[in-house]
Amino acid sequence: MNFGFVMDNRSCIGCHACSTACKSENQVPLGVHRTWVKAVEAGQYPDVRRSFQVTRCNHCSNPPCVRICPVSAMVQRDDGIVDFDSDACIGCKACMQACPYDAIHIDPETHTAAKCHYCAHRVDVGLEPACVVVCPEHAIIAGDLDDPESEISRTLAKHNVTVRKPEQGTAPKVFYIEGNELSLRPSAAAVPKSFAFADVVDDPHHIGAVGTRTGIPRETKDHDRYPVRVPDPQGLPRSGPLHIGGRMAEHMVQVAYTSRHHVPWHWPIPTYMVTKGIAAGVFGVVALQTLLATAGLMAPVVWSTVAPALGVALVMLFVTLGLLVYDLDRPDRFFYLLVRPQWRSWVARAAWILSGFAFASVGWTAVELAPLWGLDLGLADALRPFFAVLTLPTAVLAAVYTAFLFAQAEGRDLWQSPALPVQVALHATALGLGTLAVFDGSWMPFIVAVLLSVGVTLVADLTVAPPSELARRAARDMTWGRFAMPYWGLGIGLGHVVPLALLGLGEAWGPLAIGCAALGLLGWSWALVMAPQQLSNS
Ligand code: SF4
Numbered sequence: 001m002n003f004g005f006v007m008d009n010r011s012c013i014g015c016h017a018c019s020t021a022c023k024s025e026n027q028v029p030l031g032v033h034r035t036w037v038k039a040v041e042a043g044q045y046p047d048v049r050r051s052f053q054v055t056r057c058n059h060c061s062n063p064p065c066v067r068i069c070p071v072s073a074m075v076q077r078d079d080g081i082v083d084f085d086s087d088a089c090i091g092c093k094a095c096m097q098a099c100p101y102d103a104i105h106i107d108p109e110t111h112t113a114a115k116c117h118y119c120a121h122r123v124d125v126g127l128e129p130a131c132v133v134v135c136p137e138h139a140i141i142a143g144d145l146d147d148p149e150s151e152i153s154r155t156l157a158k159h160n161v162t163v164r165k166p167e168q169g170t171a172p173k174v175f176y177i178e179g180n181e182l183s184l185r186p187s188a189a190a191v192p193k194s195f196a197f198a199d200v201v202d203d204p205h206h207i208g209a210v211g212t213r214t215g216i217p218r219e220t221k222d223h224d225r226y227p228v229r230v231p232d233p234q235g236l237p238r239s240g241p242l243h244i245g246g247r248m249a250e251h252m253v254q255v256a257y258t259s260r261h262h263v264p265w266h267w268p269i270p271t272y273m274v275t276k277g278i279a280a281g282v283f284g285v286v287a288l289q290t291l292l293a294t295a296g297l298m299a300p301v302v303w304s305t306v307a308p309a310l311g312v313a314l315v316m317l318f319v320t321l322g323l324l325v326y327d328l329d330r331p332d333r334f335f336y337l338l339v340r341p342q343w344r345s346w347v348a349r350a351a352w353i354l355s356g357f358a359f360a361s362v363g364w365t366a367v368e369l370a371p372l373w374g375l376d377l378g379l380a381d382a383l384r385p386f387f388a389v390l391t392l393p394t395a396v397l398a399a400v401y402t403a404f405l406f407a408q409a410e411g412r413d414l415w416q417s418p419a420l421p422v423q424v425a426l427h428a429t430a431l432g433l434g435t436l437a438v439f440d441g442s443w444m445p446f447i448v449a450v451l452l453s454v455g456v457t458l459v460a461d462l463t464v465a466p467p468s469e470l471a472r473r474a475a476r477d478m479t480w481g482r483f484a485m486p487y488w489g490l491g492i493g494l495g496h497v498v499p500l501a502l503l504g505l506g507e508a509w510g511p512l513a514i515g516c517a518a519l520g521l522l523g524w525s526w527a528l529v530m531a532p533q534q535l536s537n538s
Pocket of ligand 1: 056057058059060063064065066082098099100101102103104115170
C-alpha cells in the first residue's frame with residue numbers, strides 16, 4: 001500500500017467543503033488548518049481569473065519532517081501515510097522547519113504539531129478521507145498508488161501531473177492535474193496582508209498579519225493592499241503599486257487566499273546560539289590547552305586564573321539548557337528527548353550532546369576547583385586527562401551541531417549553507433577566547449579569532465551562492481533587506497569592528513570588547529534565524 005492524492009484542478013470550484021469537512025472530522029481548532037484551498041488571481045482587467053489549489057501535507061515518500069522529529073512523534077506508516085502522535089510530541093517545532101510546504105502547525109489546544117494525516121483513523125476501517133467524501137465535484141481522488149487498478153493509478157496514467165517544489169527531493173504524493181505554476185510556487189505571487197473574505201488575527205507564531213487581536217484590520221497602504229508582482233526571469237518577484245482610479249496595472253498576480261504562515265522559532269534560538277557559543281568556546285579552549293600541556297607542548301593551565309571564566313561558561317550552559325526547554329511548546333515533556341530519542345534527528349542528538357557536555361564540564365570544574373576551595377581530594381591530577389578528553393569533543397559538537405540541525409531543517413533553504421559549521425565554530429572560539437582573556441589578559445588569540453570570524457562570515461554570507469530562489473530571497477533579506485540592521489549594525493559592526501577598535505585603544509577595553517562581540521553575535525544569529533522564516537512555503 002502507498003497512499004496518495006490526486007487533485008483535479010479542472011473540477012475544483014473553491015467551495016472549501018474539503019477544508020470544512022477536515023475541521024469537523026478531526027476537530028481542528030479555530031485559526032489553524034490541516035488542509036486549505038489556496039486561491040490565486042491573475043490576469044489583466046477585465047480578463048482576470050481565480051484558480052484554486054487544495055493544499056495540504058504531501059505525505060512525502062521521503063519526508064524530512066519524520067527525519068528531524070526527535071521523539072518519533074511524526075511517523076511514516078507502512079502504507080505511506082505520514083501520521084503524527086500528539087501524545088509523543090514535545091512541541092519543538094523542528095518538523096515545521098523541515099517541511100518545505102508549510103503543512104504543519106502547532107495545535108493551539110494541545111500545543112503539539114498537527115497536520116493532514118490522511119484521515120488515517122478512517123482509512124484503518126476502510127473509509128476514505130473526509131475531504132474526498134464531501135467534495136461535490138470529485139476533485140480529490142485518494143487511493144493506493146501501488147495498485148495499478150486503483151482509480152488514482154488509472155488517473156495518473158492518463159494525465160500529466162505536477163507536484164509542489166519537486167526540487168526539494170521529498171517525492172510528494174499529492175499530484176495536481178493542471179497544476180498552476182502561480183499556485184504551486186510560493187514566491188510566484190504576492191501574499192496580501194489581508195484577504196477579501198478572511199481577516200487574519202495575530203498570534204505568537206504568525207508573521208504577516210494585519211489583523212489585531214480583535215480581528216479588526218489595521219490600515220494598510222494601497223501598496224500593501226494591492227501588490228502587483230510578476231515573476232522576473234530570475235524568479236524573483238518585482239512589485240509595484242496598483243493605483244485604484246489611476247494608472248491600471250498591466251498584469252496582476254496575487255494570492256486571494258492561503259493559510260497562515262507560521263514562524264516557529266523566535267528569540268530563544270538566537271539567544272541560545274550566543275550562550276552556547278560562550279560555554280562551548282571556554283571549555284573547548286581550556287580542554288585543548290590542558291591536552292597540549294599534558295603533552296608538554298605548552299605551559300600548564302593556571303586554574304585559579306581560569307576559574308572565573310569556567311564559572312561564566314557554566315552559567316551560560318545552564319541558560320542554554322533553560323532556553324531550549326523554555327522554547328518547547330510542551331516543556332513538561334522535555335525528558336522525552338532523553339528517554340525516547342529518534343537518533344536520525346539532530347534535535348535528539350543535540351540533547352545528548354549537551355547532556356554529555358554538561359556532565360563533562362560540570363564534573364571537570366568540580367574536580368579542578370575543589371582544591372581552591374579547600375576540598376583537595378587528590379583526584380584532579382588523575383581525572384584531568386579523562387575530563388579533558390571528554391570535554392573537548394563534546395564542546396566542539398555543542399558549538400557546531402546547530403549548523404547540522406539547521407541543515408536538517410529542509411524548509412529553510414538559507415540554512416543549507418555548507419559554510420555554517422565553520423561560521424558557528426569560529427564564533428564560539430572567539431567568544432571562548434575573549435571570555436578567558438578577560439581573566440588572563442591574553443587578548444591576541446581573541447583578536448585573531450575575530451579577524452578570522454569576520455572574514456569567513458562576510459565571504460560565506462555574501463559570496464556563497466544560495467541554493468534556491470527562496471534562499472536567495474532570504475539571503476537578500478538578511479544582508480540588504482529587513483534584517484540589514486541586525487546583520488550589519490550588530491553582527492558585523494558591533495560584533496567584529498567595534499571589539500577590534502576597542503582593543504586597538506588598549507586592553508583595558510577588553511571586557512567591553514567581549515560584551516560587544518556577544519551582542520553582535522546575537523544580532524547576526526537573529527538575522528540568520530529569522531530571515532528565512534519570514535518566507536512562506538505555501
Ligand atoms: Fe507532509 Fe511536509 Fe512532512 Fe512532506 S515534509 S510529509 S508535506 S509534513
